[in-house]
Amino acid sequence: MKDAIFPIYDTVRWGFLMLWKAKLRAFIVHLSLSSLIVGAVLTLALVAWYPAPYFQAMEVWQVVKMLVLVDLVLGPMLTLIVFDPAKRSLTLDMTVVALVQVAALSYGSFTLHQERPYFMVYSGDHFEVLAYRDVDVSALPDPALARKPWRGPRLLVAPLPEDPRERTAIVAAILMGERRSLHLDPAFWQPYEDRMDLIASEMRPVQALVEIGPGPARQVERVTRRLGSASHVAYLACKARGRDIALLVDRRDGRPLAAVVETFDRRSEVATAAVSGEAEP
16 A cells, blocks of 8 residues: 555655746746846936936835836746646736736836936026926927936026016916916926026035035035035035935036935935936937
8 A cells, every 4th residue: 555655645746846846947037037127127217217316306216116016026926826837828827927017017117207307497596306297398488498318307497587577477376376386387498508697696505515414525525626626516406306406516607516315314315416418319
């Protein structure tokens, strides 16, 4: 009796081991391919769409978490569970898993692309960082204003009209909620480089950034070393969806130099922000 049972046991155990060996191989292949694809998407996002510090400032972590959860955790785990070379429905099962992953990847990539910082508009006394979907590009007075650098947002200015009556009417309408703020109205937008006269009076001393912590101090020191004098460096306040940014500029001509994003505990994460470069096609 025992001699009859042991061969059956060995066969079942061998079959079980072979099945899990196939499952693990499929899991590893699936995880590797998913990692390459998700890694490529995140690299594109971090390098081109959200150069530091805009990734932190725009708060897109939720989208990234969903992308990683579905494509790097859920997808490979489903493969580990359903994969069985002997199953007749294996092709259908794997097709469903792939479709779920493709849907999550498409949604995540599209959302990251639409949420990327596209415009940085100066209005009042600070910049506002806007995503592409925040703006009706067709309302721009000049289509050239929609051409942004390959990395980082397009710098623009939204000045109030020169006419005192028109200026008063617009401010009153904004305060009463009857019209959007100027930074959201492309009809008022002008190139940053053409209206630096409006920026000069709002430049702030970088000493205030240096006092926040060692991060900003190191960044200011690097910029100062490049320009040769700390007196040439100032900063402009910028408001973003998640965290505020301080844009370091050359006090002499307003040229953007770098950006600082503050963390909630008042220590600062600092990174050079790309603010000029080749225009997107």
